[in-house]
Amino acid sequence: MKKISILWLSFFPLLAGAALSPSLSEISQTFPTVSNLWLKSLITIPSICVVLGQVVQPKLSRKITAKTQVLGGLFLYALGALPYIWPSFPIIILSRILLGIGLSLLVPHTIGLIQANFEGKIQKKLLGYASALNNFGTVVAVIYAGLVSNKDWRLVFLIYLLAIISLVTIYLFLPNDKQEVTSPKQATNEKVPYNVVRIWLKMFLLTVIYFTIPTNLAFYMHDHFQQQGTLIIGILMAITSLFGVISGMIFSYFPGRKNSQVQELILIGLFLISMCLLSFTQTLPLFILGLLFSGWGLGWGLPCFNHQLISTLTHPSSATLGIGQAMIFLGQFVSPFLIAFMSNLSHQDNPFLMSLILLGVLLGIAMLDFSKNQPTMDR
Incomplete structure (x- = not known):
């Protein structure tokens, strides 16, 4: 049960943002x-x-x-349900902040507890499962949001109460052990390797690129395909995330799993296909195919980069993992603002074209890694 309790924590991070994606248009009508x-x-x-x-x-x-x-963290996460009771925009903002503080307590341990308690093949398998649960949380969130948003968008916020279930299981089954961390003096004396910085940057860019989809999908579908129902948006995001679930589940079984360069090239290729389809296709089936490729790429990319980070660690626990997870969430926050800035700068209103540019930057960093001949090796 300890393993399940630890893994279940990965259900919540991406759910936090994905649950609102299908209902943005309904919320906008309430607050014009x-x-x-x-x-x-x-x-x-x-x-x-x-x-x-x-x-x-x-x-x-x-x-x-x-x-x-x-x-x-789980208790504060559950407070994200406050807008159901007080549906004002300031309360929505407050609930997002409280939920974010909860995530800041929770997120370092979604990967840190796996790193601290498991090793080798089991560790890599659990990293894949954690990525799968991350995406499964999105599946549950967007299906639920798509079903209830048309009735009352406030119902969407009730999904954050699922954290109470995890709170109970963690209380019952996770030992009350104190994690070892690097001391401040030790952390100051240690120089962060350049390959670690590059991994952080890749995690940041990967998330910025992917989150172009949930932050723009509802508006893009309305403008380009005349589809504005929250149910169809929820279904599309659910299917996209489901492909991420499948990708994460089979991550540790991929024949080229010991070659991180092969893994990176595959996930970059997946996103290249995805963003090209999303940017240039005029037909809904091909657009949906682009969404599926992006879900597959995210489900592959997160465990790939997390495993690379773990492979660089020299301590049982390290701030390296926490910063890596922070890069993922920084990418989520920056994504709508960076894409909007790039769109205004280029006078181009297609957000997925902007993601193609960022994908080129990601490829450049990956190629720099290859030229340095410093691939992250499995333990």
Whole structure:
């Protein structure tokens, strides 16, 4: 049960933003004076809280056990349901901040507890399962949101109460052990390797590229395909995430799993196909195919880069993982703003074309890794 309890924590991070994606148009009708950019930021506000939380998280870990942090994080996460009771835009913003603080306590341990408790093939398999659960959370969120948004968008926020179930299982089955962390002096004396920085950048870019989809899908479907029902948006996001679930589940079984260069080229290729289809196709079936490729790429990319980070660690636990997870959430937060900035700069309103440019940057960093001949090896 300890393994299941640890893995189940990965159900919540991506769910936090994905649950609102299908209902943005309904929320915008309730608050017509709120700009689209602010509406999109509702998906990503928790992400910046996670990034800021990593500043204090190492100090917190020296005083509070991992179990206590996770329990507190899950409780705050559940407070994301507040807009169901008080459906005002300021309360929605407040609930997103509280949920984000909860995530900042929770997220470092979704991967950190796997790294601290498991090794070798089991560890890599669990990383794949964690990625699958991440995407499965999205599947559940968008299907639920698509079903209830047409009735009352406030019902969407009730999904955050699922954190109470995980809170109970963690309380019952996770030992109250204190994680070891790198001391401040030790952390100061250690120089961060360039390959670690490149992995962080790749995690950031991967998330920025992927989150172009949930932050723009509802508006893009309405403008280009005259599809505005939340149910169809929810179904599309669910199918996209389902492909991420499948990808994560089979990640550790891929024949080229010991070659991180092969893995990176595959996931970049998947996103290249995806963004080309999303950018240039005029038919809905090909557009949906592009969504599926992106789900597959994310389900592959997260465990790939997480495993690369774990392979660089020299301590039982390290701030390296926390920063890596922060890069994922920073990418979620930055995505709508960066894409909007690039679109205004280029006078191009297609967000997926902007993602193609960022994908080129990601490919450049990957090629730099290859030229340095420093592939991250399996343990």
